[in-house]
Amino acid sequence: MQSLQLGLFDHFADHCPHLFLRCLHVWPEVFDRILDQISSHPIFHSSSENRQLLVAIQLATFLFHAGHYGNVASPEDVAQWAGVSVGLVINFTNWVMVAILDEHDTFVNIPPHDSEDMERACTFTESQTCLAWRNGVFAADGSSILLFEKLQIFGESFYDRKSRYSLNCQVCIPMHAKWNTYCS
Structure with missing residues (x-):
């Protein structure tokens, strides 16, 4: 079951990007770029009969979790916000971090000194x-x-x-x- 908050992000991205930024701490365009970069990572694809939720939901949950602290940072609170289990919040965090770290050289790119x-x-x-x-x-x-x-x-x-x-x-x-x- 998905919560209403996740369902609002398409609307926020199109009509209220500042609300998107407030929740996920990235602009919608940055979210889309990260999503494009990590979606094909093998960690999001398994041969199990139990399919994973969309990578966009996993990334949004991860960004919400990583971008908050204090009263809303616990996996339990993030799970309630995202409408998923605590175990999925932990899995999403781990999976997205693996995918992002594998793309380190793409995300962090220092141009040559003479460029x-x-x-x-x-x-x-x-x-x-x-x-x-x-x-x-x-x-x-x-x-x-x-x-x-x-x-x-x-x-x-x-x-x-x-x-x-x-x-x-x-x-x-x-x-x-x-x-x-x-x-x-």
């Missing part, structure tokens, strides 16, 4: 920040990345000032960089 794409990225970075950041590939603004549950090891270390478990983004300065070249 036109890298030059456009460098020019954009320089125009938005300062010259010293021009050759940076990744940047972080100090935002918190929320964890859906307390970690098993050193879990209390990740409890933040907003009473959540999170990681704080940090900027790594390359070893060859000179400190005085960075803008303040």
Whole structure:
């Protein structure tokens, strides 16, 4: 049995993309790209007589689960939201992660240093920040990345000032960089 929330995502994608984003933490176009990329993965196809639910439902359930924390992050709460069993929430999470991790090189692609794409990225970075950041590939603004549950090891270390478990983004300065070249 499917819940009404999952049935609304086609409507949200077409008419209220901000509601789609609020639930799944990706825009509908990004969802479709991820879905296209992982749908053919063998983990979603079995020879069993028991067919899996659509990959779109599995991905939506995974994104909802991964994108929430606190009161709605437990597999039980996600199961109630998605209208599936707790076991399926756990399976969906595992299956989607396997498929995404197998596509790592497709999803995370750093262009060669001397490519036109890298030059456009460098020019954009320089125009938005300062010259010293021009050759940076990744940047972080100090935002918190929320964890859906307390970690098993050193879990209390990740409890933040907003009473959540999170990681704080940090900027790594390359070893060859000179400190005085960075803008303040």
